[in-house]
Structures are given as C-alpha cells and as structure tokens.
Amino acid sequence: MYNDGNGVTPTLRAWGLTKTFGVGDVMTTALRDVSIELYPGQLSLLMGPSGSGKSTLLAALSGLLRPDSGRVLCLDHDIWSMSEKQREHFRLKHCGFIFQGYNLFPALTARQQLEMVLRWSGISGWREARQRTDAILDLLGLAKKANLRPNQLSGGEKQRVAIGRALIKEPSFCFADEPTAALDWKHGEQVIELLRAAAHDGGATILVVAHDSRLIPHVDRVFHLEDGVLVEGIERPLSLVAGDTAVAAEY
Amino acid sequence: MSYSLATLWYERQRYLPGVLAVGFSCLLIALQCGLLLGLFSITSIPIDESRADIWIGHPEVPSVDLGRPIPESWMSLLSQPEVETIEPFMEGFGYWVKPNGGMELVLIIGSRLGPGAIGPVRQLSAQHRMLLSEEMSVVVDEGEFSRLGITKIGDYAEVIGRRVRVVGTVRGLKSLAGPYLFCSVETGKALLRPPPDQVTFILGKCTNKADAQKVVDRLQAYPQKISAFTADGFSLRSRLHWLLKTKAGIALGLAAALGLLVGAVVTYQTLYAATAASLKEYAVLRALGIPRWRMALTVLAQSFWVGLFGICLAVPFILILASLGNDAGAKVLLPWWLWTGAISVTMTTALVSGLLALRSLRLVEPATLLR
C-alpha cells in the first residue's frame, strides 16, 4: 500500500483531478491534473491566490463537487463512483465542514446548533447528544455560552461553534474553507490551534484553505495552488519545530 | 419539532403574517358556515322545536314549509304498536294584511294544543295554548311586531280574508321567509282552507324515540305514495332544500375557498421566505450528510405550528364574533362538527402550504458554500 515511508497509510488520495467551468471564451480551468495525498493526524494548509481553485479542490476532495476527471479515494472508497445517496452517507459518517461565514441558525442556541447535527444524523440519541455537545463546547471554551444565540456571540465564538458543529461527529475528515478569514489574528490562531488539536489528538485528516501565511508554523504540511496547479510547499512545518521526529524524518 | 418551534418563536415577526392568514381563513370558514347553519336552522324550527318523532307529508315533500294537503285519514297508517300519539298538523303560507295597510307573507303553523300534544313548538306555554284554543287567535314572535304592522298583544289583523287576533308572543322564533303564526289546527284549517278532511302533515310520537326509524322504514314500504321521515331526517331535508335552492351553499363555498386560498398563499410565502433565509445553514447540514427529509420535516413542522397558532388565535375571535352576531339577531350555530371541519380544513391548508414551500429546499446546494 501507499504510505509516507513510516508505515502510515494516507486516508485521502486523489489524482488527475481536473475541473473546468463554462465553455468557450468564458471557460476557466480551476483544477489542472491535481494529485494529493493526505494523512491521518495531520493538519494540512492549502494556500494560493484568489481564484486559483482552492475552494474547487476542497469541494472535489470532499464529495461536494464532481470533477471533470480524476479519482478521489477516501478511506479506500472511490467517492466519485458512488451514488449520490452513498456519497451523502459517506459524508454523514466521515466528513466535517467549516465554511466561510458562520452559517449558524439565528434562532438556535450554540448547544442546539451542535446537538441538531448529532440528532438529525441519527448518530446518537437525545441524552448522548447532549453529553457530547456539552463536552465539545467545554473543549472549545464555550461552556458558558451554550445557551446563547449567534447574535449574542462574538465572531470568534461563532466560528468556534461552527468548528464544534464540524467536529462533533468526530469525523475522519474535516474540510475548512477560510475559517479564519473573518477573524483577527488572535482568534484566527485560536481556531487553527483547535483544528490542529483535532488532527493530532483525534487522528482526523484536516485540510484548511487560508490566505494568511502566518498560519504556516501552526500546520503540518503546506500546499500551494496556482492557476489550478498544485505543488507541495517546502516551508518548515511546525511539527519539525516541535520536534515530532516521526514526521520530521520525512524532511 | 423543538427546533422548528424555537425558530418560529424567535422569528415570530417573520411568521406572523402566516399565522394571521391561517387564523383569518379559519375564522372566515367557521363564521360563514355557522351563519349559514343558523340561517337555515330557522327553516326547520317547527320540526326541531316540536315533540314529534315522525312526520308524514305528501310524496316528495321537499321542506317543512312546502307541505301540500294530504288526507287526514292517513292518520290510521300511523296506528302501530310503537306509536303512542298521532296528530294532524297544518302548515302553509298566507298573506297578512297589516292594520294600517300593506301585506306581509306569513307562515301559518297549526297544531293540536292539548296537554299531551306533540305538534306545538315548546315555546308555547300552557297559557298560550289555552288562549289559542279560541279560534282565529295566533301567537307570533315578539320581534316580528314591526314586520306585521302591529304594536301590542290584542291587536287584530287580516289573514287571507279572515280576522285574526294576536293573543301572545314568544321569543327566538323569528323566521326567514315570513313571520311564523302559531295557532290551533282548527284556526290553521280556517285560514288555509284545505280540501275537506285534508291536512298538511301527520305527526307521530313513539313510546321509545329509537323506534322512529323502524316505523318510518315500514311506512315507506307501504303501497300508498306517502313520505315519512324521522324528525331529524326531515329537519335536515328541509335545511338542505333551502341551502341548495338558494345557492347560498355555492356562495359560501366560493367565499370559503377564497379565504383558504389567501391563507394558503400567505402561509406558503411566509414559509418559503423563511426557508430561503436559512438556505446556507441547511446547505451546511447537507454537506455534513444530513438527509434532505430532515429539513423537509422541519418545514412541515413549521407549517404545522403556523396552522396551530393561527387556529388558536382564531378560536376566541370566532366565539366573540358569534356571540356578537347572536346578540345582533343573526343566528350563528357552531356545532362540534363545524369546529372539527373548520379546524381540519385550515390545518390541511397550512400543511399543504408547507408541502409547497418544500420547493425552496431544492435551492439548498452545499457546493455553493465553497467559493
């Protein structure tokens, strides 16, 4: 099997991903023959100029947008050869998402926003959903804010609720599109640390799209996308700084 | 369910138009039907307020006020073991000439008056019955004085060429086409002048009311062409006749349908807009793999709550307006089945609006969140 040289199998492998939008003069190529491998327990950062195709790549890898060609294997499932229903079920079991903007229901409290995901996905019953929700709110430092609605929360707090919603299912994958864009540096750092903890402690495979190069020291790997072409960055990742020898051996 | 209720409460401004529209539809249906029921229940007063269980009239008699003469000898047809009392009954329209000139259509109701009589309406007291036993005396509703052009008990007027005297008044028996004149069978015959030995109806009372239907079925099977009804059956037949004949049912149906349509459209708009406002949130849930039917259920639950709140809002207004109407002399009847009907029709409208509003969920597309 494929691995990183240390016996770790990638949880997500994609190759030959191509995606174009429009036809003729207005045709844009968002992805050109992109291949990528992501490993469990790692936080990867995807950077690139605006319009370079980052969101498109995220959507193709996570089963939200079908690429024109190429394959994506998540946990050895070829997600673009599944039926719509199967893919939906796969996302239900394995994927968490954080999108730009908080996208929280205005009428619901922080706790309800998270609980809803567990109850509606049929993952857990009422009581268990409440316990897991309170546990994760505690972890996110939102224990005191559990009963507040989005308009009573700060931007950073809202983003943390959104992160909680993405992570509450304890997914194998978490895809985040510019989760820090609307936050100041202090809160942006907080968010990326939370995601890093989810990867390192929870063993999740996490891919984050962001512009801010100050985030680079906080992540394990960095990818650059330019005009639809992906290259892995050579920036010194945090894991090296932190002395994580297992991964450091790779560099 | 709880999420949709929380949403409804938190964004009550947004849902209010839907709730009001549903409430308005419910109010419209209940009051209109109640008014109509009240209106046409007036037609069957002589049946509903008497003690008779069985009514026999000429073949195919459409309504209690449209009887034609039948042989009085048909009384013998009713001589059956279950029947304890048999009486003749006179009824027919006549012209009332007001003392100061002018005419008015009146409905003459002549019944037996003795202590055990089954024909008279229960509003006639023993005193009334005693006074009515004198020929050419009548009792009218106290509210009909101006219509009849009289001012007090004891006044005289002319009916179909005969002088009659008003000997008393009753309450709550105002009529639709023309004022009721309650009198004895003899007075009724004197005024209506049927062919000899003919009356308009023959009434029967069973020892056990439950036997009425059995006796009626037996009478219907007789070779003579007669029409026999239970009191309830004839009452319904009389009301339905006027309801259909006057086309009031159609007018009512149209008005109610219009009310429902307005309610449905506003509710649909409300729910559609509310769902459309949450498209991004729903899209996140879709990305997380939560099936679409969960969201559909939420929209339907919202429509249910909108319906329920609308109905709850409407009920007190229906009661208030109905009692105001009754005070103003318009009879509004609200039997339990009318409540059930109005509420279920309204609720169905709300739910159908919810079903239609599900269309907005088609716009939920998680890929649009990634830009």
Ligand SMILES: Nc1ncnc2c1ncn2[C@@H]1O[C@H](COP(=O)(O)OP(=O)(O)OP(=O)(O)O)[C@@H](O)[C@H]1O
């Ligand atoms: N639905 C679409 N229809 C047409 N063109 C699209 C569509 N989605 C994306 N594109 C185009 O594909 C290219 C890549 O878009 P994408 O959203 O992936 O960029 P991005 O790297 O996420 O940019 P940003 O950093 O600004 O979010 C852009 O040129 C965009 O105009």
Ligand SMILES: [Mg+2]
């Ligand atoms: Mg983007």
